[in-house]
Amino acid sequence: MKHTLKFISSLSLLFSMFLGYAQDVPEISKNLKDTVTTKKPKTETVKTVKPEIQEAQAPKDSVVKTDRYGLRVGVDLYKLTRGLYDKNYKGVEFVGDWRLTKKYYIAAELGYEDKTTEDDRLTSAANGTYLKAGFDYNFYQNWLDMENLITIGLRGGFSSFSQELINYKIYNPNPYWGELPPITEGQKYNGLTATWLEVAMGLKAQVFRNVFVGFGVQLKLLTTNKEPNNFENLYIPGFNRTYDGNFGIGFNYTVSYFIPIYKKKTMASEMAKKEEPKKKK
Amino acid sequence: MKKLISLLLLFTFGLSSCEKDDICDANTPTTPRLVITFYDIANPTKTKNVSNLKVIGDEMKEGIVFNESLAVDDSLRYVTNASTVMIPLKVNDSTVTFKFIYNSLNPAAINTDVIKFNYSTQNVYVSRACGFKTIFQLRNVLPFVQTDPDGDSIWMTDVILENPNIESENETHIKVYF
Secondary structure (H helix, E strand, O other), rough: OOHHHHHHHHHHHHHHHHHHHHHHHHHHHHHHHHHHHHHHHHOOOOOOOOOHHHHHHHHHHHHHEEEEEEEEEEEHHHHHHHHOOOOOOEEEEEEEEEEEOOEEEEEEEEEEEEEEOOOEEEEEEEEEEEEEEEEEEEEEEEEEEEEEEEEEEEEEEEEEEEEEEEEOOOOOOOOOOOOOOOOHHHHEEEEEEEEEEEEEEEEEEEEEOHHHHHHEEEEEEEEOOOOOOOOOEEEEOOOOEEEOOEEEEEEEEEEEEEOOOOOOOOHHHHHHHHHHHHOOO | HHHHHHHHHHHHHHHHHHHHOHHHHHHHOOOEEEEEEEEEEEEEEEEEEOOOEEEEOOOOOOOOOOOOOOOOOHHHHHHEEEOEEOOOOOOOOOOOEEEEEEEOOOOOOOOOEEEEEEEEEEEEEEOOOEEHHHHHHHOOOOOOEEEEEOOOOOOOOOOEEEEEEOOOOOOEEEEOOO
16 A cells, blocks of 8 residues: 555656656747847847847846755655654654755765564564765756756665564464464664665755755665574665565655855856757757 | 656656565465375385375374365365375474374274474574474484384384475475385
8 A cells, every 4th residue: 555655656756757847848949049039139239120029038138047055954754753653663864965066966864763564474673874875966947046846866875773573473384283372582683784776756846935845755776785694674774665676665755944055146048058959969 | 858757667667566575475485394205115115105094193183184175074184095294393392293093994904103203493584474484303313203002013114214304395304114
């Protein structure tokens, strides 16, 4: 059930990307037209055939677009609030990103999770801290001074954790001597580690000045996994539930605050010029 | 960018096709039974079918079910005429005793032998869905003790330990010649 829910949300995110992309194209082409028409009046005199159009477009061009650079810090509300209704879960995740260039952000997440997993035949608990670091690429074309983001990014994740096997049942397909009650074990496995790669898709919208609300899904690929002897890492903090393969999935819902540090000014026409060769690729 | 999105789509669909691993597959090797194979003592290389053999655990009322499809009150449900039997050992103990009743449906020809097995157990992790299984190892000293409570001579003439490690049901652990 949870799995399908996550899948649906990831799908809707994908569709939202198409929306963003679809809006992208006409805007760029508009900018292209701008440059074509505006180049002429700068070199020539104002004697052109369509003065009205130019007058309408000229001020738009001369608008200097200011990009704000800085640090964004936030917290994952999903993990934070889950502890309130799920007695088997305690967790927190801090998120942060630093705007490196116009489109690239350095991003990282730092978190702690303590989760008890009750499966049909065994109960186990995992707790530990994790760090994920990487970058985000914002491919959303903002209008004027808007600062929303639709990002795709890569992360490397590392988790250091411990696991406890609380109890288990013996699987006996021939219970001639009767079914046995669960065996309480209480065996703790310390010093476990895991690393993984993840593709992160995210959406961040500025709801008030400097305050962003965002959600993201992550598809994960486990690269290393130090497993306990005679047991398995059923839950890895930061990676979440493990499946038979190496894949995993994650979700977060963040609220973050943007601390502006410096500004960069770009001419609208310059932006268009820069994007022109990119489009031809 | 289009390439990237199509790649992501592929990735997402690939992930959704992952199999559910919450249910323990019946084909997963879990707690094994002790496998006893019967051989012809006159021709030791050939297996020999037993005749209406009933196997009852000590202090148990019913024998081991050999014919799952028959009704609970059908006496044929608890007898076998094959050359192999699989005996479930006690998971939470280190010794178990079984009565091997030969010709159990014919009161005139009935012959009961008793074997007590001595072993050690080990619980091994299988998977999230299956939990753990127990594997057994028959002891080096006195892996089994054969007795004849009726006093009517044993029917299992020769009982030989073939493999003390009971980890799967694909191999014979004990050979019986009769």
